[in-house]
Amino acid sequence: MSDDHTHVQEFFSARATDWDDRFPDDGPAYAAAVADLQLRPGDRVLDAGCGTGRALPPLRAAVGPSGVVAGADLTPAMLEAATRAGRHREGALLLADVAALPLRSGSLDAVFAAGLIAHLPRPAENLRELARVVRPGGVLALFHPIGRAALAARQGRRITPDDLRAEGNLGPLLARSGWRMTSYVDEDARFLALAVREDRAS
Numbered sequence: 001m002s003d004d005h006t007h008v009q010e011f012f013s014a015r016a017t018d019w020d021d022r023f024p025d026d027g028p029a030y031a032a033a034v035a036d037l038q039l040r041p042g043d044r045v046l047d048a049g050c051g052t053g054r055a056l057p058p059l060r061a062a063v064g065p066s067g068v069v070a071g072a073d074l075t076p077a078m079l080e081a082a083t084r085a086g087r088h089r090e091g092a093l094l095l096a097d098v099a100a101l102p103l104r105s106g107s108l109d110a111v112f113a114a115g116l117i118a119h120l121p122r123p124a125e126n127l128r129e130l131a132r133v134v135r136p137g138g139v140l141a142l143f144h145p146i147g148r149a150a151l152a153a154r155q156g157r158r159i160t161p162d163d164l165r166a167e168g169n170l171g172p173l174l175a176r177s178g179w180r181m182t183s184y185v186d187e188d189a190r191f192l193a194l195a196v197r198e199d200r201a202s
Contacts, residue, residue: 053071053090111141115144117164
C-alpha cells in the first residue's frame with residue numbers, strides 16, 4: 001500500500017455508516033481483548049485506527065474515570081459514526097495518522113489496535129511510531145475479532161507465507177519496531193498478539 005491514504009479513506013468512508021451493523025456480534029470479543037491488556041484505573045490508552053470506536057467503551061471501563069482514553073483514525077466518516085454511536089463520550093476522538101501521532105513520546109501506558117496492521121503502509125515504521133508514544137513496559141494489543149484463516153475464508157482468499165500476522169513474521173517485525181511479543185493467539189474466534197514496549201524503540 002502506498003503512503004497515499006486516499007484508498008484507505010475511500011474504502012472505510014464507503015462502509016462507515018453501516019460498519020457496526022455488519023459486525024453486530026463483535027462486542028464481547030473486543031471486551032475480552034481489552035481485558036487481556038490488563039489495564040489499571042488511571043492508565044492512558046490509545047485505540048489506534050479506532051474506526052467507529054467499538055473498543056472505546058471497554059477501554060474506558062478498564063481505566064475508569066481517572067484514566068485517559070483516545071481513539072485515532074484517518075477516516076473522518078468513521079469518527080463521525082463513532083460520534084453518532086455516542087462513543088465520543090468514552091474518549092477523545094482524533095483525526096490522525098498512526099504514522100505521525102500528535103502525542104508526546106512515552107505518554108501512554110497501552111495501545112489497542114483492531115484490524116490495523118493490514119492497513120499500515122510501512123509496518124515497521126508505523127509500529128515504531130506506536131512504540132514512541134508508549135512508555136517502556138507499556139503494552140500493545142494487535143487484535144482482530146476473527147482469526148487469520150477465518151478472515152481469509154470470509155474474503156475469499158488464501159493465507160500467504162508473507163502474511164504479516166503470521167507468528168513467524170509478526171514476532172521479528174515487532175522486535176525491529178521496539179516491541180517484544182509476549183503472547184500470540186490465532187483461533188477462528190479471534191486473533192490477538194500482545195507485545196511489551198522495550199526500553200528503547202529500535
